[in-house]
Amino acid sequence: MKEVGKNKKDFNDFRFAGLNWRQQSNKYLTMDRVSEDETKIVVKVADAHLSETKYGYALILDYSHVVFLKSWQVSKNYYGNEVLLTKEFFNVKEWGEHEEFSDEPENLKFEEWLKTAKSQNEKDEDGIRRNPVRWEK
Incomplete structure (x- = not known):
């Protein structure tokens, strides 16, 4: 298996710190x-939760609310869409109107x-694991 390069490994150590990341394939x-x-x-x-912007992505939470994400916080691949969220x-x-969503304050x-x-x-x-993370490199 081809190993992750040093610079990429350092970046992954930063963004996935605490998540016990490892190479799967x-x-x-x-x-x-x-x-x-x-x-x-x-x-x-789901695809409907992500909207690409010129700066990265918007994670759609409900009808009018989003959280903006950097491109490196999103993996769109064959297995689906994974997003990396940090509490901090x-x-x-409040951004846009997302017709397919209703107001969901809990989101x-x-x-x-x-x-x-x-x-x-x-x-x-x-x-x-029933739903393992598959993050495309």
Whole structure:
């Protein structure tokens, strides 16, 4: 398996700190969905939740609220969309009107996304993650 280069490894150590990231294949990384201190999470989201902007992405939370993300916080790949959220930078902004969403005040709280990440991190009876993170390198 082709190893991650030093500069890329240093960057991944920074962005995935606390998530126990590791190389899964030549193309994908995997990691825990929730850090031990519960301040950093990786959540799988539907295409409808992401809107590309010229500066990165907007994670659509409800009808009129988003959290802006850098491109390196998003992995769109064959397995779906993964987003990296940090409690410290979970800054909700009012931006646009998203017709396919209704007002959902609970989605404006980091704790709701933490709950989702925890449920996506559950294991089956054999101890295998039901929804493992597959982050494209």
